[in-house]
Amino acid sequence: MNEHVPSHFIEEIIENDLKKSVSRENLRFRFPPEPNGYLHIGHAKAICLNFELSRKYGTSINLRFDDTNPTKEGQNYVNSIKKDILWLGFKWDKECYASDYFEQLYQWAKKLIWKGKAYVDEQSQEVILAQRKTPFEAGIESPYRRRSIKENIELLERMRAGEFEEGQYVLRAKIDMNSPNMNLRDPIMYRILKKSHHRIGKKWCIYPTYDWTHGQSDYIEQISHSLCSIEFENHRPLYNWYLDQIYEDGKIKPRQCEFSRLNLSYTIMSKRKLQRLIEKKYVQGWNDPRLPTLSGFRRRGYSPEAIREFCNKIGVTKRDNVVDISLLEFSIRKQLNKTAPRVMVILDPIKLVIENYPPKYGIRNLPFSKRLYIEREDFMEVGSKKFFRLCLGGEVRLKNAYIIKGISVIKDYEGKIIEVHSFYDYKSLSGSNTKESLRKIKGTLHWVSSEHSIKVEVRLYDRLFSVPFPDGNKERDFMDFINPNSLKVVQGYGEPSLREAKKGNIFQFQRLGYFCVDPDTYKERIIFNRTVTLKDSWKKVKQ
DSSP, X not given: OOOOOOSSHHHHHHHHHHHHTOOGGGOOEEEOOOSSSOOBHHHHXXXXXXXXXXXXXXXXXXXXXXXXXXXXXXXXHHHHHHHHXXXXXXXXXXXXXXXXXXXXXXXXXXXXXXXXXXXXXXXXXXXXXXXXXOTTSOOOOOTXXXXXXXXXHHHHHHHHTTOSOTTSOEEXXXXXXTOSSGGGSSOEEEEEOOOOBTTTBTSOSEEEOHHHHHHHHHHHTTOSEEEEEGGGGGGHHHHHHHHHHHOOTTSOOOEEEEEOOEEETTOOOOHHHHHHHHHTTSSSSTXXXXXXXXXXXXXXXXXXXXXXXXXXXXXXXXXXXXXXXXXXXXXXXXXXHHHSOEEOEESSEEEEXXXXXXXXXXXXXXXXXSEEEEEGGGEESSOOTTOOSEEBTOEEEETTSOEEEEEEEEEOTTSOEEEEEEEEETTOOTTSOOTTTTOOOSOXXXXXXXXXXXXXXXXXXXXXXXXXXXXXXXXXXXXXXXOTTSEEEEEEEEOGGGGGOOTTOEEEETTTEEEEXXXXXXXXXXXXXXXXXXXXXXXTOOO
């Protein structure tokens, strides 16, 4: 049997642990989202990492909801998270909730009090924060740090019984108020929150903090490797300290390993800031196609295969960096170029009349008639050397149809061209193998028959921000950089076959890009969302 060759540093850690301290059957992973928002592309990286490791090593993986904050969490978020993970192509072995462990966490908290390593504090959060000082100076110990064990136990039990108001008491770990790691300066373990929890209602009125819950939940589930993003690196000493207090011989002690976050250009990942965009109505909701949420990408027409390929390409590293969004767009273009049916749609129409085309139109797979629509930008009254589309006196080929020559225009009272007239060469039909059909013409235009086309609503989505790093300017708010052209809604005209398009279907609009049928579509109103342009339209923009 060939030795497994690690593909990134996390695998190297696992391989070394397999050689020294962990058996393969004891490997176990988890993905632990907090149900306080929708998953985004950054979560996709963590999902792919954890689930792919589980597949690679043939071991189990848990989906655990770290539901410790009833003020921000909800069942709707739980449902969306499960839907997104399944959509990405992954299945979990066990569905777990930190709230199922609340009784065990509470008993362990009492154990820490009995060991003299936790105490109840009645100072305000502002005072507690001020006493912690900075990493470069000693902290100030709470005057309640030396409460008796008996009094601490009694106060904690009364906290649980609901005798006190929110903010009146907290339970803190007793570690080191002089540690240069601020997470070890007597962190809060419990706070009073008289809020109803989305799963367990009002059973509890004290809630454990994330740091107290997370590692202990890993321990309960016997997770071997707790993989998290790099911002939790400074939390690792606290993670290990808590585990040391409850560890029993013969159990698996989870190992926390950190990897770099996925930062994407022209995007923000903070759930708090995404929520702000939604509340201020800059976007329509968590599944707005301009957001980096997985539900937004799905609505925009991105495939799980493209997202998985993207996550695989960027790899797993220790160092934070910003990935250019064009790499993600490349992944979806690559896939859709192979799978998306080609159709013709006109977004900014100008009427094209073929003067010498007979009154009766021909019907093949695509209706052709005397009156067509072409894109306005595909016509110029007076052409130039580098303009290879239609102009007066110039010839172009209509895709899969005939060669035409522009002969005249009709303008409205403001001088705007509303109609272009042309002649066609009836012997030049594409594929007819006549001398005329084989003539080389530089320009080819897409078109639809005006008599047979259907009206479609097309939402031209673009990048939500106009700068690569909207969150990187300390002097300005990220919302100052919102791209005013991130959404443009137009009425277009599509070939009649699109009347049968179903929600979620993806097409290549020839010469325009890839488009997905929006969930809001119904029979009388067909809506398309632009997934991505055919080429990177931002590539030449100077920053």
